[in-house]
Amino acid sequence: MTEKLTPVFAALADETRWDILRRLGSRELSASALATELPVTRQAIAKHLAVLTDAGLVEAVPTGREIRYRALGARLSGVAAELDRIGSAWDDRLGRIRAIAERL
Amino acid sequence: MSELLVTRTVHINAHRSAVWDAITVPELITEWFGNTADLELTIGAPGRLGWDDFGEFRIVIEEIDEPNVFAFRWAREKDTDPRPGNSTLVRFRLADKDGGTELTVRETGWEEFEGDVEAAMQDNTGGWISELDELVAFLDKQDSV
Numbered sequence: 001m002t003e004k005l006t007p008v009f010a011a012l013a014d015e016t017r018w019d020i021l022r023r024l025g026s027r028e029l030s031a032s033a034l035a036t037e038l039p040v041t042r043q044a045i046a047k048h049l050a051v052l053t054d055a056g057l058v059e060a061v062p063t064g065r066e067i068r069y070r071a072l073g074a075r076l077s078g079v080a081a082e083l084d085r086i087g088s089a090w091d092d093r094l095g096r097i098r099a100i101a102e103r104l
Numbered sequence: 105m106s107e108l109l110v111t112r113t114v115h116i117n118a119h120r121s122a123v124w125d126a127i128t129v130p131e132l133i134t135e136w137f138g139n140t141a142d143l144e145l146t147i148g149a150p151g152r153l154g155w156d157d158f159g160e161f162r163i164v165i166e167e168i169d170e171p172n173v174f175a176f177r178w179a180r181e182k183d184t185d186p187r188p189g190n191s192t193l194v195r196f197r198l199a200d201k202d203g204g205t206e207l208t209v210r211e212t213g214w215e216e217f218e219g220d221v222e223a224a225m226q227d228n229t230g231g232w233i234s235e236l237d238e239l240v241a242f243l244d245k246q247d248s249v
Binding site: 006009010012013079083086087090091093094095096097098100101102104 | 127209
């Protein structure tokens with residue numbers, strides 16, 4: 001993975017953006033459609049979509065007269081893989097802590 | 105703000121006081137984390153964790169509630185004081201469970217990173233590899249006793 005993960009982490013650290021991602025994960029939606037589903041203004045949705053797009057988590061799909069957005073799984077699985085790696089490191093450390101505590 | 109976090113739990117057949125020592129006493133910390141550890145159990149006190157292959161990383165103790173909670177902020181850049189934006193927060197919680205201790209660790213703060221979080225994570229992986237070497241050495245030592 002050569003692209004930077006920092007913007008991805010920052011993009012994910014927001015409940016509304018998680019909500020948007022979840023909805024876009026099940027189907028492509030326009031900013032207006034998202035605004036009717038979430039308790040947030042259309043302008044705010046547009047800002048969140050810009051952050052998500054910059055982070056490579058969603059992409060715009062021109063559909064007829066409107067622009068819809070779709071979630072991109074690759075970046076998310078990249079994040080999941082990194083978090084999983086960090087978790088494995090902790091599994092190993094906790095295993096060693098257990099060995100130490102049990103012999104004390 | 106939702107949080108990106110890594111959390112893991114382990115059950116240990118030992119009293120909480122033994123687990124507390126394993127995670128807070130420098131001579132024991134170096135058996136599971138890094139090659140050198142220098143810290144004082146005082147909130148706000150600076151400390152250092154050293155890896156022979158990667159250098160020294162500074163920590164600050166954030167929470168001490170013996171023998172329940174121990175937390176420190178861990179800088180991911182060498183020789184740099186930790187603050188939100190260049191560090192993660194590691195928080196251990198200990199609880200009595202089934203005659204032993206349940207130890208849970210949470211690492212958070214990834215989304216606050218200002219620098220290259222990916223490089224920070226790779227440093228972490230590097231640290232982990234050297235820790236595996238230590239583990240093998242430790243197990244060998246146990247076998248020969």
